[in-house]
Amino acid sequence: MSNAIEVEHLVIARGKRRVLHDFTCTVPSGSVTGLLGPSGSGKTTLMRAVVGVQKIVSGTVTVLGHPAGAKELRDKVGYLTQAPSVYADLTVRENTRYFASLYGLSAKAADEAISDVGLTQAKDQLVGQLSGGQRARASLACAIVSKPQLLVLDEPTVGQDPVLRNELWQRFHALAKAGSTLLVSSHVMDEAGRCDRLLLIRDGYLIADQTPADVRLSAGTDDLDEAFLRLVQAQDTQKVG
Numbered sequence: 001m002s003n004a005i006e007v008e009h010l011v012i013a014r015g016k017r018r019v020l021h022d023f024t025c026t027v028p029s030g031s032v033t034g035l036l037g038p039s040g041s042g043k044t045t046l047m048r049a050v051v052g053v054q055k056i057v058s059g060t061v062t063v064l065g066h067p068a069g070a071k072e073l074r075d076k077v078g079y080l081t082q083a084p085s086v087y088a089d090l091t092v093r094e095n096t097r098y099f100a101s102l103y104g105l106s107a108k109a110a111d112e113a114i115s116d117v118g119l120t121q122a123k124d125q126l127v128g129q130l131s132g133g134q135r136a137r138a139s140l141a142c143a144i145v146s147k148p149q150l151l152v153l154d155e156p157t158v159g160q161d162p163v164l165r166n167e168l169w170q171r172f173h174a175l176a177k178a179g180s181t182l183l184v185s186s187h188v189m190d191e192a193g194r195c196d197r198l199l200l201i202r203d204g205y206l207i208a209d210q211t212p213a214d215v216r217l218s219a220g221t222d223d224l225d226e227a228f229l230r231l232v233q234a235q236d237t238q239k240v241g
């Protein structure tokens with residue numbers, strides 16, 4: 001399996017502080033790869049580097065065979081930021097149709113994306129009048145409407161109820177099955193088990209790049225929360241040693 005993303009020896013500073021340290025990882029094509037780590041560990045920074053909007057100190061980020069941010073990638077990469085990026089004074093349907101039209105897609109594609117994120121009943125509501133979780137899903141509909149080759153989703157399930165979270169994860173896997181690659185961040189370890197592969201990050205250091213099964217095996221526990229803690233402790237011991 002080839003890699004949709006290859007990150008090599010990436011170093012990033014934000015302000016005066018280094019927030020990614022010699023970060024090397026891969027995201028296999030067609031996978032749903034989870035980027036998991038505590039708040040402030042560097043997930044958004046890594047995603048920004050992948051979509052080519054983050055200044056880097058050194059290292060390389062290669063996306064679908066091109067340097068991150070290359071113009072060849074413009075219609076191949078979708079990015080969902082944490083801040084909703086939809087127009088508050090348009091309805092869900094108008095927003096999604098607008099994004100669809102940018103890619104030359106029909107209203108049908110927009111309606112499918114709205115249905116995929118569970119917003120069909122709210123499709124004619126103004127985005128400004130939606131709940132936070134609904135607004136996040138409206139953004140997600142706009143990000144997935146063009147079915148990009150690579151989807152970079154920053155905490156797409158935050159604020160969603162368990163039933164909807166479950167549906168969204170099923171949708172992510174369906175998109176991967178249809179040929180997309182997904183990089184999905186979360187700080188909730190119970191979402192880790194839903195990924196094909198995991199990148200575990202802490203304080204800007206990669207602490208695991210494995211399948212969930214291998215993370216469990218190498219940490220010696222079935223509980224992924226506990227596994228993360230054990231891997232952190234092992235890393236700390238290594239640093240002291």
Ligand SMILES: Nc1ncnc2c1ncn2[C@@H]1O[C@H](COP(=O)(O)OP(=O)(O)OP(=O)(O)O)[C@@H](O)[C@H]1O
Pocket residue numbers: 014015019037038039040041042043044045046187
């Ligand atoms: N614009 C900025 N200027 C300076 N430092 C920043 C900026 N944005 C983020 N940082 C710092 O960079 C580090 C990594 O932040 P980042 O947003 O990548 O973390 P994260 O893992 O995505 O966190 P969260 O889960 O809370 O979104 C943090 O220490 C943060 O304080």
